[in-house]
Amino acid sequence: MAVGKETPDPDALLRSVLAQVAPGTALRDGLQRILRGSTGALILLGQNKIVSAISSGGFDVDIEFSATRLRELAKMDGAVLCDRDATRILAAAVQLLPDPSVPTNEQGTRHRTADRASRQTGMPVISVSKSMNIIALYLDGRRYVLEDSAVILSKASQAIATLERYKQRLDEVQGALSALEIEDLVTERDVALVVQRHEMVHRIATEISSYVVELGTDGRLMALQLDELISGTAEDRHLVIRDYMPKTARKLRTPETVTTALGGLDSAGLLDLVSVAQALGLPSDATTMDNSLQPRGYRLLSKVPRLPEIVIENLIGHFGTLQRILSAGVEELRDVDGVGETRARAIRESLSRLAESSLQERYV
Numbered sequence: 001m002a003v004g005k006e007t008p009d010p011d012a013l014l015r016s017v018l019a020q021v022a023p024g025t026a027l028r029d030g031l032q033r034i035l036r037g038s039t040g041a042l043i044l045l046g047q048n049k050i051v052s053a054i055s056s057g058g059f060d061v062d063i064e065f066s067a068t069r070l071r072e073l074a075k076m077d078g079a080v081l082c083d084r085d086a087t088r089i090l091a092a093a094v095q096l097l098p099d100p101s102v103p104t105n106e107q108g109t110r111h112r113t114a115d116r117a118s119r120q121t122g123m124p125v126i127s128v129s130k131s132m133n134i135i136a137l138y139l140d141g142r143r144y145v146l147e148d149s150a151v152i153l154s155k156a157s158q159a160i161a162t163l164e165r166y167k168q169r170l171d172e173v174q175g176a177l178s179a180l181e182i183e184d185l186v187t188e189r190d191v192a193l194v195v196q197r198h199e200m201v202h203r204i205a206t207e208i209s210s211y212v213v214e215l216g217t218d219g220r221l222m223a224l225q226l227d228e229l230i231s232g233t234a235e236d237r238h239l240v241i242r243d244y245m246p247k248t249a250r251k252l253r254t255p256e257t258v259t260t261a262l263g264g265l266d267s268a269g270l271l272d273l274v275s276v277a278q279a280l281g282l283p284s285d286a287t288t289m290d291n292s293l294q295p296r297g298y299r300l301l302s303k304v305p306r307l308p309e310i311v312i313e314n315l316i317g318h319f320g321t322l323q324r325i326l327s328a329g330v331e332e333l334r335d336v337d338g339v340g341e342t343r344a345r346a347i348r349e350s351l352s353r354l355a356e357s358s359l360q361e362r363y364v
Contacts, residue, residue, distance in 0.1 A: 022216025030070035040130035041074035046123035058094030297322035
């Protein structure tokens with residue numbers, strides 16, 4: 001059976017190139033020097049047969065990349081060709097002659113050439129505009145203007161503040177879900193609300209991650225803030241999905257496919273709890289959102305200290321639901337494969353403490 005070729009993620013490709021041109025890199029230093037010198041430039045990153053076919057004139061240099069060399073070579077008419085990682089400058093003063101039939105919405109010779117060359121070759125092309133005083137990156141049919149670090153930091157700071165609020169709300173609804181699980185009062189609405197908040201936090205965090213990449217060395221503190229805020233959230237989301245994903249759909253639906261379905265929801269769909277529940281695999285509509293659900297117990301059991309994943313699987317496989325695990329005595333727990341007397345007592349005590357603390361947080 002033939003295996004299809006994996007399609008590259010265009011966003012991952014864009015992030016990798018943005019990392020190359022982030023503040024603190026030699027390439028960004030060279031671009032800033034060109035911008036300050038008000039000369040403009042066209043830089044193509046990468047080499048393939050199509051690049052060679054659309055290149056005319058110029059001269060080979062094949063020297064190690066440096067910001068000062070890029071600045072000096074950019075003073076000449078034509079493009080500067082570098083390798084894909086921008087570690088070497090391959091040629092300078094090259095005339096790029098992309099196919100004029102390649103569609104572009106750009107205005108101005110340099111920008112139109114950059115857009116068409118990128119579309120035709122599949123390589124990143126950077127245009128430094130003397131008149132507009134901007135650095136534009138062309139890749140995968142998209143134009144991305146590189147902004148000043150201060151502007152990006154301002155946007156990122158606002159996004160971090162938003163993330164803090166959404167993370168606080170996520171913690172609240174997760175705490176409420178834990179108490180409802182203990183009391184056996186969980187409904188589809190409760191689960192959809194937690195999954196919805198997880199997806200919102202994930203989307204904001206993804207946006208901040210892109211800012212961190214663009215900021216380069218200027219984004220180190222922002223990266224630490226982001227890591228602290230979202231620590232453990234991806235695992236929590238995975239466990240919630242495993243707890244409530246319908247058994248009948250498990251062969252066709254996995255936590256990964258659920259995550260993909262959630263990511264495919266637009267803003268309106270994400271705000272609709274019915275759509276969120278349907279992405280989870282629940283046969284939901286407006287009339288079923290208050291139907292009760294039984295968690296399997298993955299999320300709560302993961303909070304038991306030093307409990308291996310294989311033992312969690314054995315417990316859930318043996319008892320089936322969280323409620324049955326909570327009501328099981330030490331003797332019943334002990335009989336599960338991999339548990340034993342000592343671990344059974346530890347599980348019983350940990351679950352009792354978790355139940356007590358969850359109920360206190362909800363009602364005190």
